[in-house]
Amino acid sequence: MFADPGERLIIASMAFMAGDDETSMDLSVRLADNCRAQAMIGWLPHALQNLATSRLYLGRFQDAKASATEAVRIAGDTGQHHRVDHPHLRVPTAGHEMSVGKSGERFRP
Numbered sequence: 001m002f003a004d005p006g007e008r009l010i011i012a013s014m015a016f017m018a019g020d021d022e023t024s025m026d027l028s029v030r031l032a033d034n035c036r037a038q039a040m041i042g043w044l045p046h047a048l049q050n051l052a053t054s055r056l057y058l059g060r061f062q063d064a065k066a067s068a069t070e071a072v073r074i075a076g077d078t079g080q081h082h083r084v085d086h087p088h089l090r091v092p093t094a095g096h097e098m099s100v101g102k103s104g105e106r107f108r109p
Helices: 007-018 021-037 044-057 059-079 087-094
Strands: none
Touching: 007 021, 007 044, 021 044, 044 059, 059 087
């Protein structure tokens, strides 16, 4: 695994952009766990943002909301106000209705 959390965030984001939400989620879970274990609190909100987004697109709405809520709280506590207002953290906390169309099928914006 890459030592630099920034590189790991980029790789998880690239998996997400390629539509591989499972891989993005797996990488983001490991990065968030590593951030907690290594006390890298500054990286944790971004890792949780990636995790929330992946979980949202996988239809894991409660997990997405939990990750986004934690990310917003930590970002606020650490002065990362740009992260607090990030749309990828606001959608899961607003509820999964925004990610589901009228037919109940998921979509990717």
